[in-house]
Amino acid sequence: MSLIPLPSFADLPLRIGDPPNSAWGLWTEHGFDDQLGALNYLTDDLAKKTIQEEVKTGKRVGLNLALDFINPPLLGRVGFSKQIIRKDPRVINDDVITFNTQGSSQWDSFRHFAYQKQAKFYNGVTQEHIHGDEAANSVNGIGAWAPRCIAGRAVLIDYASFAQKNGIEYDALGRHGIPLTDILTIAKESNISFHPGDIFMLRTGFVAAYKAAPKEKKQELADKKPPQFCGLGQSKETIMWLWERQFAAVAADAPAFECSPALDPEWHLHPILLAGWGTPIGELFDLEELSKTCKELGRWSFFVSSAPLNYAGAVASPPNAIAFF
Known part of the structure; x- marks a missing residue:
């Protein structure tokens, strides 16, 4: 059961003049915190229920890539650097690290990607809000x-294993759109049911392929313009399905979650999910061990906790995510 009355997809945008497919004001209309967007689904009661239903063995799987896993950095970003500092004359060490918060496993916030034509982020926020006189905003x-972190039921759609099993050939380090029909087939074969407030996770095989790639291939990926990534394919049907599922967040092991460049730019997922609905997007999650654990246990749902960095105005953050079985 949905936490709020869900408008039909045909009713989007909810207000005249708002960007296409947006749902601005939906949460405040029902008395919730709009700064949380779809994370409002992750109530205390839902977290408690999920722990009781999903945590049976105590097995834990980290979902975080090393901060320096992607090297050289993609999309022209600043790479990871580390400095270990000797605190002589005492025998003590400190360390200082610098990194782009989107250089490895990450959550994208609602101030990351705007509707490009309208130049507006979630609920009408502009670059002037973020960079102008209200820089502290x-x-x-x-x-x-x-403060409340992210905690709830997650489901894994293991497309990489499905493709291997069914002889689907694709380049996990290139442009490949995963069709909704395959997502639904995998869910049916794995007996996966989706609930409002789930965290949807998609394994494309990017992390495994990147780990095995030679240095020359990694440099090629970093230099490629426009960048090309595998991910969820864009279509009206895909957007409608995501809206009707009402996920609290979505995530993948690929750099963009969705296929890039978009198969159909009209249904580019980043502006609709982040700027339109307030649905967090996770990217470059490490889903390799998670996939193995799901296969061993014969189950594809689990409890996930995530404690993102806590500072004002963060555009993105490492997820610090753990799956519990």
Whole structure:
């Protein structure tokens, strides 16, 4: 059962003049915190229920890539650096690290990607809000999520294993759109049911392929313009399905979650999910051990906790995510 009355997809946008397919004001209309967007689904009661139903063995799987796993960095970002500092004359060490918060496993906040034509982020926030005289304004930042963290039921759609099993050939390090029909087939074969407030996770095989790639291939990926990534394929049917499922968040092991460049730019997922609905997008999650564990246990749902960085106005953050079985 949905936490709020869900408008039909045909009713989007909810207000005249708002960007296409947006749902601005939906949560405040029902008395919830709009800074949380779809994370409002993750109530205390839902977390308690999920722990009781999903945590049976105590087995834990980390979902975080090393901060320096992607090297050289993609999309022109600053790479990871580390400095270990000797605190002489005492025998003590400190360390200082610098990194782009989107250089490895990450959550995208609602201030990351706007509707490009309208130049507006979630609920109408503009670049002027974020960069102008109101620079201290933390609206749409991950700092709003941090006090309660992210905790709820997650489901894994293991497309990489499905493709291997069914002889589907594709380049996990290139442009490949995963069709909704395959997502639904995998869910049916794995007896996966979706609930409002689930965290949807998609294994494309990118992490495994990147780990096995030679340095020359990794450099080629970093230099490629426009960048090309595998991920969920864009279509009206896919967007409608995502809306009707009402996921609290979505995530994948690929750099963009969705196929890039988009198969159909009209249904580009980033502006609709982040700027339109307030649905967090996770990217470059490490789903390799998770896939193995799901196969061993014969189950594809689990409890996930995530504690993003806590500072005002964060655009993105490492997820610090753990799956519990």
